[in-house]
Amino acid sequence: MKLTSITPHPVIAPFIHHFWVFEAPAGIPASDARIVVPNGRPKLIVPWRNGLDAGNERHGRMTRESEIVFIGVWDEPTTLSSSPSPTTTIGIEFHPSGLARFLRGDMSDIFSAIAPADALLGRTGHALQQRLSSATTIGEAVGLTQAFLLESFRFEKDRADFLVDAAISMMRQSRSGLRIEDIADLLGCSRRHLQTVFNQRIGIGPKRLQGILAFEGLYRAFARDGDVSRLNAEALDHFYDQPHFIRSFRDYTGYSPTKYAELSNEFGAIFYRQSSV
Numbered sequence: 001m002k003l004t005s006i007t008p009h010p011v012i013a014p015f016i017h018h019f020w021v022f023e024a025p026a027g028i029p030a031s032d033a034r035i036v037v038p039n040g041r042p043k044l045i046v047p048w049r050n051g052l053d054a055g056n057e058r059h060g061r062m063t064r065e066s067e068i069v070f071i072g073v074w075d076e077p078t079t080l081s082s083s084p085s086p087t088t089t090i091g092i093e094f095h096p097s098g099l100a101r102f103l104r105g106d107m108s109d110i111f112s113a114i115a116p117a118d119a120l121l122g123r124t125g126h127a128l129q130q131r132l133s134s135a136t137t138i139g140e141a142v143g144l145t146q147a148f149l150l151e152s153f154r155f156e157k158d159r160a161d162f163l164v165d166a167a168i169s170m171m172r173q174s175r176s177g178l179r180i181e182d183i184a185d186l187l188g189c190s191r192r193h194l195q196t197v198f199n200q201r202i203g204i205g206p207k208r209l210q211g212i213l214a215f216e217g218l219y220r221a222f223a224r225d226g227d228v229s230r231l232n233a234e235a236l237d238h239f240y241d242q243p244h245f246i247r248s249f250r251d252y253t254g255y256s257p258t259k260y261a262e263l264s265n266e267f268g269a270i271f272y273r274q275s276s277v
Contacts, residue, residue: 003023004021009150015101018092020091031264032266033079033264039216041095042073044091046068047067050083050087063116070099070116073202075204075252077252106199128144160200175214220272228257
């Protein structure tokens with residue numbers, strides 16, 4: 001398996017966490033756990049060569065080759081699979097509020113969902129899908145994807161964007177130590193209003209996102225080195241107590257930390273090992 005990072009255009013780069021191309025000569029290995037954990041980041045995915053099957057006990061969807069899908073923020077783990085054929089997938093992971101700068105509408109409509117571009121964008125999404133399926137090289141397909149994002153980008157930033165971005169910054173700086181009420185007070189708005197703008201711009205409320213970010217902050221290092229001892233030692237920097245951390249870890253991965261460490265999840269880990277953040 002190979003993951004190649006793509007440099008996004010400077011105009012849209014501030015809203016993108018990671019732009020990548022994933023390649024595997026025989027699909028995603030069936031022997032791998034293939035678990036993707038929640039990270040608070042919505043995505044645009046293009047299975048350019050070979051389709052992808054994503055799901056868990058409650059959700060599931062097969063994405064056809066060259067079909068473009070938007071994936072909202074999830075708060076539970078997902079397992080991916082593919083046929084054992086040469087696979088090339090283009091992916092853009094946005095910052096938590098980043099996708100709202102490219103898609104119109106309420107992001108809660110795609111919470112825990114895989115939404116095809118033609119359903120969300122109509123003729124525009126269908127036309128893009130046709131162009132991508134006709135691309136003869138991965139470089140051409142990447143260029144078409146980036147051109148679409150540039151055409152769709154909303155330049156103006158309103159108060160809702162400011163509130164959401166500032167709140168997320170406070171969550172990260174405090175290592176999720178600030179209460180949502182305190183964040184709202186510091187921003188000069190009510191908790192209810194903050195909840196509303198989070199649902200609009202991210203698709204999930206601030207409290208739930210804060211929990212995902214706390215987990216993801218720990219999981220990032222764990223995915224790179226697999227050190228369970230360090231994971232448990234650092235848990236109290238992000239969670240109230242050890243039982244709370246273990247429950248959250250099980251919610252977001254499907255396993256306890258010890259059991260998860262025993263799995264082979266190279267597919268899930270590769271996106272952390274080859275990402276700079």
